[in-house]
Amino acid sequence: MSSIKITFPDGTVKAFEQGTTGHQIAESISKGLAREALALEVNGEVWDLARPISTDASIRILKWGDDGGKHAFWHSSAHLMAEAVEALYPGTKFGIGPPIETGFYYDIDMGDYALTGDDLEKIEAKMYELAARDVPYIREEKSWDDAVAYFKKKGDPYKLELLEELRGETISFYHQGNFTDLCYGPHIPSTGRIKAIKLLNVAGAYWRGNEKNKMLQRIYGVTFPTKQELDEHLFRLEEAKRRDHRKLGQELELFHLTPAVGSGLPLWMPKGTIVRETLIEFLKQEQRKRGYVSVVTPHIGNLELYRTSGHYPYYKDSQFPPISLENGEEFLLKPMNCPHHHQIYMARPRSYRDLPIRLAEFGTVYRYEQSGEMNGLTRVRGFTQDDAHIYCRHDQLKDEIKRTVELTQLVFQTFGMEVRTRLSYRDEKNVEKYGGEAAFWERAQKEIKEAADEMGLDYFIGIGEASFYGPKIDFMVKDVLGRTWQLGTVQVDYVMPERFQLEYTGSDGQKHRPVIIHRAPFGSMERFVGILIEHFAGEFPLWLAPIQVAVLPITDAHREYGEQVHRQLQQADLRSELDERNEKIGYKIRDWETKKVPFMLVVGEKEMQANTVSVRQHKKGDLGSMTREAFLAKVVEAVENKSLTV
RNA sequence: GCUGAAGUAGCUCAAUGGUAGAGCAGCUGAUUUGUAAUCAGCAGGUUGUGGGUUCAAAUCCCACCUUCAGCUCCA
Missing domain, CATH: 3.40.50.800 (Anticodon-binding domain)
Known part of the structure; x- marks a missing residue:
């Protein structure tokens, strides 16, 4: 039998027999490692420990501490839960059951039956019982036809739908005990690794995330290799509830939400207003140092303004309906400040010597968020952006991007908040979603990336996350419940200058188009304060404390x-x-x-x-x-x- | 918007078809106090809103509103 070369993370290379498995490699190092190993990374792909390796490969043994190991663990837990559900509720149809950032879920169709908390306890108990058998997760490959035949016989329409997209391919299955599932894997060696289980809640979820499809029941759960880790996790969840800005906002009398005013329309109480105004003063001061000038614009604007910008009727669904006058004029509660600011730019002829012009306004905007979307201060229908628009020449653009990013970073540093930076590009497969020509987009995305690279930003790329007029650099923060929110944003815009025919006179005496940067370091005062409350658990630093x-x-x-x-x-x-x-x-x-x-x-x-x-x-x-x-x-x-x- | 759960005093919660209750907060009085709760009294409610069932509804039924969990969406 021929041998293969296995390269370990530290660079050492060892020879193994062809067809050796991750498990055997782990065992060759130590019994302890074999006990802890959950999966194996092979040339960057995560595999089961039991899968034979047939060629030379670089490997890494994944344990609980590795993301790949955790994911395999939770993925396997989802299968275990599905087995328990099938045992307790025969005839249940299964959708998908992936691992998520913390834990896993499985989408299931039980017809008209709605799961209750008692059901979750029963399923949980069954899972413990099934885990204790300590049976292996076994990978098996079938032809596409056999796979279809299997699920036709079982009567699982969702799995058949998934198979449609894999037509003709070899299909991998996994089974443990009495449960078999269509699955890429990878999985952990056996159910016995799962020692601590908690099913958290059940919620509706559309099949394949499309609201035209049937709503399935999604069971969320989390599992751990030890009881202690589960207890710690549950303690953290309790702690998160304690820091929830909605609870603290009420207790500390920071803001108030009441249907008497309207859903998603927060009232700032005196103490919350101190926090808000202190933040505003802080940013205003930093902006003055950086050459911004303040402007003030009204809360409504002529509908034509938004036809020019292209926001209307494009975003009609997320706007409050227009206000109509008897003479036929229509006004919109402003969903953004930009068109007003563009009018200020246009109020007089501009010279290349005037640029960059940096117009700043803490402008309140109104957006008609869907009723199920409102959330404390983090998702509201009326909010104030720390908005500014920088009108500059193309040769100034990159520098201006850097300066706005620097300001945004200063903001988050001041509060000791951890942010993730995302370059938000448009989705090339869905270009009709965006305004402007392809050439503008390519240029803007390139410029944003160059600026980010030159600043040494640690970023990730989000395809399809751009705004409709341009790519962005977004600053994302998590709330205590692990939900990610976009706070600061820096956006490059070649579209609005065209739509509004913005001009300046260059040194050559010719008319030129400026470029616009839209930016908001806090994002919205509401969302920022909401996140800040949770960040500090209501214990504001002295300079922000409503009462010092x-x-x-x-x-x-x-x-x-x-x-x-x-x-x-x-x-x-x-x-x-x-x-x-x-x-x-x-x-x-x-x-x-x-x-x-x-x-x-x-x-x-x-x-x-x-x-x-x-x-x-x-x-x-x-x-x-x-x-x-x-x-x-x-x-x-x-x-x-x-x-x-x- | 969709699925599910919930809504009782300012707050946290009790009362499962038979007179709506407690603690905290509030008010009044006594107490004049040394590093996380002094005592007593008073007041506080059309039980989210509207309809229905019933001799009788916080409790059962219907609609709506709001909130929560998730989905979808997000300039």
Whole structure:
């Protein structure tokens, strides 16, 4: 028998018999590794450990710590769940059951039967029972015809539909115990690896994600190799609920949502408004340093404006219906600020010497989001963009892109937020979705990529994620529940200058088209604050905290001294509150702790005599006494530096 | 928009066809207090809205509204 060369991740090469398996390779290294191994990466593809290797290959043994290992684990768990469902509810039809970022799901069709929480518990129990048999996941290949025959006999229309796209190919199947599934794999060696199981919820999902198709029931679950890891995961989910901005927004009186005003139309309470306005002032200051000028435009605009831009009727479905006047004029609640800004650009002739012109506005826009889409502050129907449009010459474009990216990065750095950067391109297969000519797109996508590369950005590419007028650089952040939201964005636009016939006079005396950059570092104030609440778990850094200091006199005898301290803080432009309530100090402290106020100053007899304050920091407790000046200097500095730690 | 679940006092929750209740918050009074809850009293509700079944509905049925989970969509 001939031998093959296996290259390990560290570069060492070892000879194995042809047809050796990942399992055998793992065993050749150590028993422990063989016990932990879940799958095998072969030349960049993930394989089962039991699959024979017939040619020279570079391999990596995947364990729980590797994404490939986790995915195989959860994929196998989905099959185990399907087996349990089939055992408990015979006749169930199966859609797809893939692993996801955390866990897995399976889409199933049970006719009219709607699963309940009790059903999930039953299925979970059955899964434990089936896992305990510790049977192997076995790969098998069938001809396409045999595969079709199998699912025809079983009566699984969804699998047959999937097979239609694989017509003529060799089809791989996996089975474990009594369950057989159409599947690419890979899978883990056996069901016994799955030691801890939790089915989380059941929700509707359209077959193949198309709302014209039948709605299936999707069961979400997660599994782990140990009970301890499951417990930790469940604890993290609880923690996430605790940080949920919708809950904290109410508890801390930051914003309010009520059907009396309308779904998706948040009201900013006084404390939330402080956070919002502090953020706005921060960005305005940074923009002034970078040559932006502020403009203000109205909340509605003539419908013709949006016909010119192409937004109407293209995005009709996601706009509030037009307001019609008796004379036939129609107005739209503005779904974006750009057309108004373009009119400001057009208000007078522009010279190449004027460019770049950077028009900035915290402009409120309205979009008719679908009713099932609203979510706290992160998805709303009325929101304020930290919008700006940069009109520049082509030779200035790349530099301007870099400057906007730099500003966006500064924003996220200031809050210590982790972002993922996406270059959002258009989908070449679906070009009618986008405006403008192909040449513009190619140029814009190239320029964005060059700017990103020159800045050394760590990005990934999102095909089909572009806006309809141009490609973007998007900054994505996850909320506590793991959902990804787009915050900041930088977009290059060659389309609007054409549509609006924007011009400037060049040094050659000829008319030229400017290029536009649309950019919003926060994205929307609503979404950004929502994410920020979760990021800080409601414990805002000092410079953002709605109330920065609470002054707590011990008894009435110290009220006047407390008032002096409070006034001194206010004079220094700090947000202070004096707690004059007739309560014990322990009560007041507890109250201000729950409000997550960064500092409490306890003032009693001692402090009054020594002209000091006794400082207590949120979550850190008593810091001891300090002179009033020392405390003031400390907090003023932390505010100025936008310090995250104090 | 679709599928499913839910909606009781400002908040968190109880009451399964028979007089809507508790804790916290609020108000009043007493207490003058030293680092996470002092005590007592008062007030607070057309049980999301509208209709229906019933001698009787928070509870059962229908429609709508809102919220939640997910799908779809997202300038």
